[in-house]
Amino acid sequence: MSVPAVRRGRPGYDQRQILEIAVQVFIEHGYDATSVSSLAERLGLSKSALYHHYASKERLLELALDEAMGSLEAVLHEPGATVGPAGDRLEHVLRGAVRVLVDKLAFVTLLLRVRGNSDVERAALERRRAFDDQVTVLVRAAQAEGSVRADIGASVATRLLFGMVNSIVEWYRPTGPEGAAELADDVLAVALDGLRTH
Amino acid sequence: MSVPAVRRGRPGYDQRQILEIAVQVFIEHGYDATSVSSLAERLGLSKSALYHHYASKERLLELALDEAMGSLEAVLHEPGATVGPAGDRLEHVLRGAVRVLVDKLAFVTLLLRVRGNSDVERAALERRRAFDDQVTVLVRAAQAEGSVRADIGASVATRLLFGMVNSIVEWYRPTGPEGAAELADDVLAVALDGLRTH
Numbered sequence: 509m510s511v512p513a514v515r516r517g518r519p520g521y522d523q524r525q526i527l528e529i530a531v532q533v534f535i536e537h538g539y540d541a542t543s544v545s546s547l548a549e550r551l552g553l554s555k556s557a558l559y560h561h562y563a564s565k566e567r568l569l570e571l572a573l574d575e576a577m578g579s580l581e582a583v584l585h586e587p588g589a590t591v592g593p594a595g596d597r598l599e600h601v602l603r604g605a606v607r608v609l610v611d612k613l614a615f616v617t618l619l620l621r622v623r624g625n626s627d628v629e630r631a632a633l634e635r636r637r638a639f640d641d642q643v644t645v646l647v648r649a650a651q652a653e654g655s656v657r658a659d660i661g662a663s664v665a666t667r668l669l670f671g672m673v674n675s676i677v678e679w680y681r682p683t684g685p686e687g688a689a690e691l692a693d694d695v696l697a698v699a700l701d702g703l704r705t706h
Numbered sequence: 707m708s709v710p711a712v713r714r715g716r717p718g719y720d721q722r723q724i725l726e727i728a729v730q731v732f733i734e735h736g737y738d739a740t741s742v743s744s745l746a747e748r749l750g751l752s753k754s755a756l757y758h759h760y761a762s763k764e765r766l767l768e769l770a771l772d773e774a775m776g777s778l779e780a781v782l783h784e785p786g787a788t789v790g791p792a793g794d795r796l797e798h799v800l801r802g803a804v805r806v807l808v809d810k811l812a813f814v815t816l817l818l819r820v821r822g823n824s825d826v827e828r829a830a831l832e833r834r835r836a837f838d839d840q841v842t843v844l845v846r847a848a849q850a851e852g853s854v855r856a857d858i859g860a861s862v863a864t865r866l867l868f869g870m871v872n873s874i875v876e877w878y879r880p881t882g883p884e885g886a887a888e889l890a891d892d893v894l895a896v897a898l899d900g901l902r903t904h
Contacts, residue, residue, distance in 0.1 A: 538736065540736070540739065595902070656903065660895060665892075667873065667877050668892065668893060669870075669896075672866050673869075674873065675872065675873065691862070694863075701855075701902055702898045703845075703863060703897055704793070704853065
């Protein structure tokens with residue numbers, strides 16, 4: 509029985525790496541402007557080899573958006589987001605959202621650029637709206653318990669908070685785990701206590 | 707001498723309206739994906755009539771980005787941004803930026819979507835960077851005078867502030883002048899004093 513030959517040279521990309529590179533290409537050139545041919549070329553694969561891994565370009569988008577949204581939604585189900593005073597739960601959700609953005613920077617960047625041009629995109633926008641609604645309910649509960657100021661509407665407050673959080677994808681570049689934790693501290697500090705000295 | 711006939715029916719668009727509609731089309735379909743033909747069609751003009759008003763699609767983009775950036779830069783030169791304690795000047799700049807975003811919602815939306823795919827886009831990004839740098843200098847001055855907390859880097863603080871401010875283009879829809887002033891109050895409240903009750 510012969511020993512299988514060791515594969516030499518550049519190894520092929522696995523399923524996961526193909527998804528990650530596709531997400532990168534979608535971000536650089538725009539999803540609509542990216543053809544399967546150009547994607548295959550970037551991966552050094554034939555189109556049929558690419559189709560062997562993923563049924564379509566849209567399937568890659570769907571998986572990427574699902575991973576980004578799924579990670580954000582998971583934060584809402586963590587004990588820190590479901591047990592305790594609403595103010596503490598809100599803080600947990602904000603910190604968790606920053607963590608997801610840093611961990612899944614490219615996937616969330618893609619999610620935030622989605623404009624609703626297809627069923628897959630509209631489904632992702634719908635999940636984003638449902639996520640925002642759940643955070644708004646949390647802000648309202650924190651206002652009712654007195655831990656969050658009630659002179660700003662819960663819906664506007666949620667949008668401003670996530671405006672700040674989501675902007676991270678525009679400028680944050682990973683530099684190490686400390687970077688991410690410090691970033692979350694900074695976001696929490698501005699969001700909860702503001703920039704002004706007291 | 708005959709009296710000129712009164713023009714009946716739908717009047718043609720003037721120079722300004724063409725620019726505004728073009729900006730709207732760029733936002734809806736993406737600048738790169740918008741052809742001069744589709745733009746002319748949307749305006750109910752022939753391509754040559756459109757070229758009579760503007761030399762190119764890029765010229766429309768350039769004017770739109772210049773108007774958005776020019777309005778933001780003008781805020782930095784207002785007396786409220788140049789005279790007095792740095793903390794007050796920062797507050798003036800944030801309020802002014804919200805005002806510009808609301809007044810020029812479409813133009814600023816386009817500016818914030820620019821990714822640097824041409825010289826015109828790169829020039830706009832360069833002006834945005836210079837604007838951010840000037841705000842960062844202001845934040846640093848406010849930290850030095852003790853009116854803004856110094857435990858957050860001036861650069862990160864500026865980015866979080868403008869993340870919040872810029873997010874307005876994603877969800878704000880004009881409902882009247884009170885809307886804009888209240889929105890500025892809410893942004894200032896969150897940015898300077900935070901959401902937490904004290």
